[in-house]
Amino acid sequence: MRLIYITTVAFISTLLISCGGKNEQITTGDASTNSEQQTYTDADLDRDSHTLSNYREVKVEHSHLNLEVDFDEEKLKGSVVHSIQNMSGVKEVVFDTKNLEIKNVMVDGAKASYRMGSADELLGVPLIVEIQPESKSVEIEYETTEGAEALDWVSPELTAGKGHPYLFTQGQSIFTRTWIPIMDTPGLRITYSADIKVPSHLLAVMSADNPTERNELGEYHFEMTQPVPCYLMALAVGNLEFRAIDSRTGVYSEPEMIDDCAYEFADMGKMVTQAEELYGAYQWGRYDIIVLPPSFPFGGMENPKLTFATPTIIAGDRSLVALVAHELAHSWSGNLVTNSTWNDFWLNEGFTVYFERRIMEGIYGKDYADMLAILGYQDLRRSLDELPSDEQRLKLALKRRHPDVGMTDIAYEKGCFFLKMLEEAVGRAKFDTFLNQYFEEHKFETITTEQFVDYLNDHLLDSAEKKINVAEWIYEPGIPANCPVVVSANFNNVEEQLNAFYAQNDVNSVIPDQWSTHEWLHFLRNLRENTTPEQLELIDSRFNLTETGNSEIACCWFEKSIYTGYMNGIDNKLEEFLVTVGRRKFLTPLYRALKATGRSDRALEIYGKARSNYHHVSRHTIDELLDYSES
Numbered sequence: 001m002r003l004i005y006i007t008t009v010a011f012i013s014t015l016l017i018s019c020g021g022k023n024e025q026i027t028t029g030d031a032s033t034n035s036e037q038q039t040y041t042d043a044d045l046d047r048d049s050h051t052l053s054n055y056r057e058v059k060v061e062h063s064h065l066n067l068e069v070d071f072d073e074e075k076l077k078g079s080v081v082h083s084i085q086n087m088s089g090v091k092e093v094v095f096d097t098k099n100l101e102i103k104n105v106m107v108d109g110a111k112a113s114y115r116m117g118s119a120d121e122l123l124g125v126p127l128i129v130e131i132q133p134e135s136k137s138v139e140i141e142y143e144t145t146e147g148a149e150a151l152d153w154v155s156p157e158l159t160a161g162k163g164h165p166y167l168f169t170q171g172q173s174i175f176t177r178t179w180i181p182i183m184d185t186p187g188l189r190i191t192y193s194a195d196i197k198v199p200s201h202l203l204a205v206m207s208a209d210n211p212t213e214r215n216e217l218g219e220y221h222f223e224m225t226q227p228v229p230c231y232l233m234a235l236a237v238g239n240l241e242f243r244a245i246d247s248r249t250g251v252y253s254e255p256e257m258i259d260d261c262a263y264e265f266a267d268m269g270k271m272v273t274q275a276e277e278l279y280g281a282y283q284w285g286r287y288d289i290i291v292l293p294p295s296f297p298f299g300g301m302e303n304p305k306l307t308f309a310t311p312t313i314i315a316g317d318r319s320l321v322a323l324v325a326h327e328l329a330h331s332w333s334g335n336l337v338t339n340s341t342w343n344d345f346w347l348n349e350g351f352t353v354y355f356e357r358r359i360m361e362g363i364y365g366k367d368y369a370d371m372l373a374i375l376g377y378q379d380l381r382r383s384l385d386e387l388p389s390d391e392q393r394l395k396l397a398l399k400r401r402h403p404d405v406g407m408t409d410i411a412y413e414k415g416c417f418f419l420k421m422l423e424e425a426v427g428r429a430k431f432d433t434f435l436n437q438y439f440e441e442h443k444f445e446t447i448t449t450e451q452f453v454d455y456l457n458d459h460l461l462d463s464a465e466k467k468i469n470v471a472e473w474i475y476e477p478g479i480p481a482n483c484p485v486v487v488s489a490n491f492n493n494v495e496e497q498l499n500a501f502y503a504q505n506d507v508n509s510v511i512p513d514q515w516s517t518h519e520w521l522h523f524l525r526n527l528r529e530n531t532t533p534e535q536l537e538l539i540d541s542r543f544n545l546t547e548t549g550n551s552e553i554a555c556c557w558f559e560k561s562i563y564t565g566y567m568n569g570i571d572n573k574l575e576e577f578l579v580t581v582g583r584r585k586f587l588t589p590l591y592r593a594l595k596a597t598g599r600s601d602r603a604l605e606i607y608g609k610a611r612s613n614y615h616h617v618s619r620h621t622i623d624e625l626l627d628y629s630e631s
């Protein structure tokens with residue numbers, strides 16, 4: 001995933017990401033309950049503390065959804081049937097629920113005795129159902145409510161076509177329980193199937209085998225025959241069209257965007273082939289991507305077979321497709337081999353960032369991948385400046401805190417640099433062989449950090465290499481001294497141009513016409529604090545950055561302009577950007593810059609126009625940032 005949520009106001013957010021920050025990351029600290037430092041004991045290491053279910057005693061093997069999507073009431077209505085195996089012969093099975101309305105429960109087709117347990121503000125309400133040792137199925141009839149944090153009901157005016165409503169889900173980390181009563185833990189893998197009924201003019205797609213055309217009844221059947229953790233169960237419904245890229249990749253979007261999407265993602269097939277050459281066969285059949293409405297508050301989500309993505313990566317020049325490589329890489333790290341608990345989240349994301357950059361290197365060359373790595377390292381440094389030391393460890397201890405606290409550059413970038421360090425220590429060939437074997441031997445399994453370290457010691461590091469400071473990387477804060485240093489000739493050149501720009505106060509002779517998105521980002525991120533509005537105006541008059549259609553450059557440019565005081569030049573476009581785009585990674589630094597430079601009134605004026613266009617996740621963040629209240 002490239003994202004993060006803040007879902008309750010109980011979390012204090014420390015907003016980190018500045019311009020160009022690539023992850024949707026915001027750290028959160030629990031305001032009320034975290035007075036004592038959380039630590040983990042041996043017993044906690046692989047037991048997921050973010051589920052109330054008894055998934056160790058009763059195993060769910062398959063879940064079947066039977067749901068109607070009601071856009072008028074903005075509810076999902078129907079049932080889920082869990083096929084269970086009562087491994088320990090316990091008398092009750094416990095499922096996670098949060099803000100669901102449970103209507104009825106049947107066990108093996110007969111009315112069952114059940115009750116709701118005591119509510120937990122963080123984890124929800126356990127649904128406790130009486131079962132027998134030989135019980136085989138539990139059917140739960142239910143409806144979602146307004147409090148379903150996983151669901152985004154998008155009104156027609158916020159879609160590209162403006163004519164039809166749209167729905168999409170987001171399960172990671174612990175939101176699946178808000179649309180399905182389920183054992184909501186990454187520590188359990190299930191297969192699933194679904195019968196979904198939608199209005200007949202809309203198409204439904206899931207993280208499963210998908211239709212490519214509407215049918216007259218609006219009834220769709222889905223199968224996911226490979227076991228997945230339930231945070232990867234996903235549904236999107238809208239006025240969708242499908243366009244094939246090649247025989248096994250393609251894109252879904254609203255018809256208004258399908259040409260642009262197909263152009264942007266032309267290299268998807270190449271990416272799958274490149275990924276397979278690195279780490280073995282793609283295991284999921286098709287790889288498709290769905291481009292969601294602009295209110296999607298995140299970058300992307302690696303739902304298997306069907307990545308969910310923000311439209312802000314449609315730059316028109318294919319310059320932001322590293323996000324596709326990232327979500328694709330999750331088809332191995334995360335989806336095939338899954339973190340056992342959210343404390344082990346770096347196993348999903350660190351591997352994925354490493355893998356993403358290897359895919360990009362394979363297709364676009366080492367110079368390109370090095371630029372991505374340096375931008376990532378800049379993000380990591382910035383995060384380290386902000387994060388408390390207990391959140392700077394790869395292995396986290398998040399009991400009684402929301403898993404999203406751990407979705408920071410530590411998991412993504414420190415995790416990646418740890419693997420890069422291992423690669424440099426043993427050599428690329430040996431490391432690639434190891435990773436191939438790791439994915440093959442652990443496919444369709446879950447893994448803890450400790451199991452990974454054991455595997456590392458058994459299969460990669462020889463006795464001399466065991467002296468590598470693996471424990472320091474995983475259990476200590478900060479960046480160890482043996483962190484690889486990435487050098488980019490392209491970026492060195494950008495820095496020379498930057499110095500020349502300040503020395504000569506001239507753009508025409510110092511900045512070339514053909515910079516990549518990444519070179520521009522490096523240039524803008526490294527503008528000096530004492531840059532004047534006149535200097536930005538010089539750059540703008542030559543390169544027209546205020547008008548750029550590239551969302552990453554636009555965000556970074558607007559942020560620098562606000563801090564520099566070049567407001568006159570950008571003000572209209574800034575408002576247009578903030579009203580149109582709902583991706584929180586872009587919203588946060590821009591509103592924060594307005595506030596920090598004494599422009600809170602202007603920030604609130606724009607926010608007043610934009611707020612109804614944002615996902616509730618973005619609203620939570622910006623409400624808090626601007627001390628906004630609706631009254």
Ligand SMILES: [Zn+2]
Binds near residue numbers: 326330
């Ligand atoms: Zn990811």
